[in-house]
Amino acid sequence: MCKISPSVLACDFSHLADEVKSVEAGGAEYLHLDVMDGVFVPNISFGPCVIHSIRAQSAMVFDVHLMITDPIRYVGVFAEAGADIITIHYESCDDPAAVLREIHRLGKKAAISIKPATPASVLKPFLSDLDMILVMTVEPGFGGQSFMPETMASVRAVRQMIKESGRVIELEVDGGINAQTVVTASEAGADVFVAGSSVFRASDRGEAIHNLRHAAESVK
Numbered sequence: 001m002c003k004i005s006p007s008v009l010a011c012d013f014s015h016l017a018d019e020v021k022s023v024e025a026g027g028a029e030y031l032h033l034d035v036m037d038g039v040f041v042p043n044i045s046f047g048p049c050v051i052h053s054i055r056a057q058s059a060m061v062f063d064v065h066l067m068i069t070d071p072i073r074y075v076g077v078f079a080e081a082g083a084d085i086i087t088i089h090y091e092s093c094d095d096p097a098a099v100l101r102e103i104h105r106l107g108k109k110a111a112i113s114i115k116p117a118t119p120a121s122v123l124k125p126f127l128s129d130l131d132m133i134l135v136m137t138v139e140p141g142f143g144g145q146s147f148m149p150e151t152m153a154s155v156r157a158v159r160q161m162i163k164e165s166g167r168v169i170e171l172e173v174d175g176g177i178n179a180q181t182v183v184t185a186s187e188a189g190a191d192v193f194v195a196g197s198s199v200f201r202a203s204d205r206g207e208a209i210h211n212l213r214h215a216a217e218s219v220k
Helices: 013-025 048-055 075-081 096-105 120-129 149-165 181-188 205-217
Strands: 003-006 030-036 061-067 085-089 109-114 132-136 170-174 192-195
Touching: 003 205, 013 030, 013 048, 013 205, 048 061, 048 075, 061 075, 075 085, 075 096, 085 096, 085 132, 096 109, 096 120, 109 120, 109 170, 120 149, 132 149, 149 170, 149 181, 181 192, 181 205, 192 205
Parallel strands: 003 030, 003 192, 030 061, 061 085, 085 109, 109 132, 132 170, 170 192
Antiparallel strands: none
16 A cells, blocks of 8 residues: 655644644655754754654654764654654665664664665665665755656665565655656555645645545556
């Protein structure tokens, strides 16, 4: 089953709790929370206090994407704040395996992400430690960017790696996902779709989420 993970970067932060509730009521399974430090990516978003503040407002899976340098310093804080899945970037640390093990030690699901220019092959050594892989379909750091179709080669390569591993690992895509590009990403093998503007800027969030899921599942 395909899952939709609305990205709060696109929501109205002056009504954050209500925005979160609206996408949960609309049927989203995950809530995507982009944490950016202004170093690993050229933008700053929010930290664990914001995640903690909305944790009591939602039963959704909190899909926390750490776009920060040396993430092992902070995974404990985000686990305590309410993260269910913690995603680190392959490019952000010297020893990704150690960070993934620490995430599991904290009782959370562990995921790793790659930027568009990073070859999918770098992920092979970590498959046994992963619950999810995130392939960025835009350059990380800002919402509202255009989908990069060339990243589908990485999605297909990751899907093949997952198949060969025999493990159950979700494959997520993030960046420029709408009712058209979700089909392209689903055909390539993705099954979790981060969507920001296409959900939070829709007049009917439930309909937007339903349409994304239906489009993704139509090619499975």
